[in-house]
Amino acid sequence: MTSRVSTGTRPGARFAQFKLVLLGESAVGKSSLVLRFVKDQFDDYRESTIGAAFLTQTISLDDTTTVKFEIWDTAGQERYKSLAPMYYRNANCAVVVYDITQASSLDKAKAWVKELQRQANENIIIALAGNKADLVAEHPDKRAITTSDAEAYAREAGLLFSETSAKTAENVRELFTAIARKLPLEQAGARNMRSNPRQGVDLRPEAPGTQGGGACNC
């Protein structure tokens, strides 16, 4: 069911679109990872994300395969927690981020992984990212979580794993590419297809029932 671009491009070209959500404790660097991935920029003094930001980035896996990510960069604060299901509900993939210099942030990440495995899409691809590797490169004593511990956990839970640095760009693109390669291009649902790039896609959730469920509580 993988989409084939019907017009304009050479035969055999594949284009698929996937929804990705970033989760993790506040201040671990979710937005910085996204900014590095999408715009190849880094901002030393970044203010907290308010609500959630929605960005897109397209990458080419090979000569014929293009993957477009629709990225939900969520805010890490507790008060936004109740909104999270809205962002991961139809997500094809998730990046759960922790800060390798903050032990508690991995606990939070594990909680997110658990929640995703229970509540999100059955086939969701989850990647665990230990961010701020640059801090440890300069001051090894700052590390609070060893690579092997995190790696062991990731293997056990069936997650992709890498340590990243949004600041130096280390492993950032690689992480997203690894996710893209693992995504089931062959089974991409109809909503991930884009037949006419200029027309855009109807991005609403497929089942109207899921949307009507949450009546406004204000």
Place this chain on the structure above:
Amino acid sequence: MGHDSEGSAAASDEGNTATDRSIAPSPPEGHGVGSTIDETAASVGDLQIGAESSATSHVPSAIHQDEPRPPLPPRPGNLDLLQEGNYSPGSSLQRSKKSARPQLQSTATTALSRTDINTQSYQDGSRETYAASAETTPPSKPAGVFGSIRMFKGLGGSETGDSASVKSYAPTLEAGGDVESLLGEVLGASQGSPAWKLLSTQYEAPDPFDSVTYEDDEATVEFYREFDEIRAVDPDGGNEEQQLAQWQLKRKHFLILSSAGKPIYNRHGDDNLISGYIGIIQTIISFYEGANDQLKGFTAAGARFVIMSQGPLYLVAISKLGENDAQLRVQLEALYMQILSTLTLPTLTNLFANRASTDLRRPLQGTEPLLSALADTFTRGSPPTLLSALECLKIRKSQRQVINDTLLRTKCDTLLYGLVVASGRLVSVVRPRKHSLHPSDLQLIFNMLFEARGVKAGGGENWIPLCLPGFNKNGYLYMYVSFVSASESDGEEADDDRSESGKQEEIAILLISAKKESFYDLRKMRDAVVDQLDKNGSMSIIKAAVRRGRPTATDIVPGTVLRHFLYKSKGNVQFTMPSYEPHFTTMLARRRLLSLYHTLHASVHAKNARLKVHHCISRDSISLAWVTPLFELYCVAGPHPSRNALAQSANKVVQWVRREEERVFIIGGAVF
């Protein structure tokens, strides 16, 4: 037109004199100024509606008949008396037996519909005039709505295009007469104000409003350092004294603490540095609280302390910039609204009901930049906050109509409010007929988008749950935000390659819904809006208007002596002003200008001074505040021009606004 020089109240020779009578010394019901002005406003309102519905053409003479006569500049003798109502920094403890809080600014209903004008007297001797109807009714159903709708119809039917509505007509000051009395030496109130003194000491040049380079002036650096970060206190406390000295140099502080004394927010310094002060402040406040005698404010060491108690929170402003209590209270109110906007009132109340010692900083985590952006806006000086009004982008009425129509046409079902905002100025708004937008809510939104960097720096589209306390302080709304670059390179994917050049260049599409799942609906609507605005040329009109910036005072009134002015249309809860160029380009010059405006504003809103024209001459400038039921005008000229020239220019400004009213203000707005 005879020129009555006997006092500030202009004797009227004909027509409706309701306005003039409002100056009469004995208010009818003992409520002081408030009730008098209410009547005035009401009668003027009637008059307008009548005029609008009956007059098919704007015949000047007919209008003259019904218009209140203009006030005249008061004689110097009067001025001195009237100035007694001014804020005096010498007064020490000011408290009030009543624990009633001042009425909230946010009760003012929309900037976009016409409402009754009320005046609120504060305990501390000032008053605020605002258009309000929501005070005694639930915010969602303003009482004035039906009246407004009726008036919209009258407006919509007008075939006069961009021409002035009757409402905007204000008679002109007769500047020609009685020159001798105008030349009396009057000591400007501003000269005595703390801010003026403070900022004057930083400055040696005879004419501070002339553009001068400030770089060599050592003292001015202090104000430029106002926003510098104070470093954390070292663990061993080694640098504490040094940091404390820096902390004390700040002109303005905002502190928020819980009634149990837990720090929640402070603009400058870290906890270790100021925990002592927090303790002292909490002790002082609770001392009075214990005596059931709420402390409202006091002066110490040249700084004014104003305390506002809001449920479980104390908000404290400490200012050496010379604002009066009412003005500082408005600022504290805005900070409180920001907290409500993050948490909603029920959440805030529950947190403290469950545990009085709750640490609110955790639930508020990540919103410090929003609070600081507000605080810094107030420290720099903010006309929208001072006037409790909004500024709109000046475009032609027909052009705005096209944008309104585009929003209405592309509107999706879940939309509550749709706004187009360019560089902090409102371009267009669509709203449901029965809901208005509150200026205080818009201030929070504008602050979040254009002053704080968090949202914009994300570089994408945003979906932001927020509570708009003026709309409903009990629940969240959801706001879709997308920025479009206003710079030359416009492409269809403009938001992807937007420039980093800051707020000057940003156009934001804001779509607000009550449904948290409606992101994709609103996103689709945004695409349609941007697409159509591009196609029908509106986008380039907005961009051009943004790039053009505000006109200078001399663009508006050729050859004028005015260097700057603020014109607030009370009925529309909107204001307009010229560019700060060329006289007020530096932060210090701008702050001094705003200090002067604050002083003028305080004078004409002082409880005991029912003056309508306040003239102020100082070493550095001459200035004028002119208040009518329809508008407030504050203008500033350099030190040399005569009062005559100033009054003439003030008239010209009023004429200009009258002519351009439907361009500089959004009148009515688009409803669905």
